[in-house]
Amino acid sequence: MKFFIDTADLSEIRELAETGLLDGVTTNPSLVAKSGRDFIALVKEICEIVPGPVSAEVAATDFDTMLEEGKFLAGLAQNIAVKVPLTPAGLKVCRILSTNGTMVNVTLCFSAAQAILAAKAGATFISPFIGRLDDVGTDGLQLIADIVQIYNQYPGFSTEVLVASVRNPTHVVEAAKMGAHVATLPPAVLRQLYNHPLTDKGLAQFVADWQKTGQSILGRG
Numbered sequence: 001m002k003f004f005i006d007t008a009d010l011s012e013i014r015e016l017a018e019t020g021l022l023d024g025v026t027t028n029p030s031l032v033a034k035s036g037r038d039f040i041a042l043v044k045e046i047c048e049i050v051p052g053p054v055s056a057e058v059a060a061t062d063f064d065t066m067l068e069e070g071k072f073l074a075g076l077a078q079n080i081a082v083k084v085p086l087t088p089a090g091l092k093v094c095r096i097l098s099t100n101g102t103m104v105n106v107t108l109c110f111s112a113a114q115a116i117l118a119a120k121a122g123a124t125f126i127s128p129f130i131g132r133l134d135d136v137g138t139d140g141l142q143l144i145a146d147i148v149q150i151y152n153q154y155p156g157f158s159t160e161v162l163v164a165s166v167r168n169p170t171h172v173v174e175a176a177k178m179g180a181h182v183a184t185l186p187p188a189v190l191r192q193l194y195n196h197p198l199t200d201k202g203l204a205q206f207v208a209d210w211q212k213t214g215q216s217i218l219g220r221g
Ligand code: E4P
Pocket: 006, 026, 027, 028, 107, 127, 129, 131, 132, 164, 165, 166, 184
């Protein structure tokens, strides 16, 4: 499973890129607004930090402007994935950009039917928002299971399932068990993945027992 980081916070991206665990970055207009940064300069910087796909979302909702924005964003760096909404105009733009060799992330997916359309439009990634589905009393992970099952029926579909709106480690683990290709994680969730109380307890014991040996591994001359 690939891990993208779902943030527009450059210091978080820099820090987490150093873990060697990041395969890409996703941003959205809300995250950009929160960063307070100029969008284009921000995206260029992120693309230099992380070599994998960096999702940059169009702002327009009409076809002509969306296509123009998509082409502009695609020109910013080789690792840009243009993010378009799952609308008729967005999927038309998706088809054109992907045919021209641009990576496209189709966002705001909330149903398996929408995911089928995105695959047919040549999306590189489909982003089902599972946390937002959970929020309205629908099982977000069931949507991932459905999309993975459907895509697996059709070897011609090359679209990767990018689990979005992830809220906790269980989302990540369950989506991985289903075979989802990518999860985009808020920084806090990525950090939570490391945690287990028995790891902390076991390490404290090893450190204490090692001190009793009076030995050191380094500096032996
Ligand atoms: C995905 O690309 C989106 O940026 C993101 O996962 C949305 O998550 P949210 O529901 O926590 O805003």
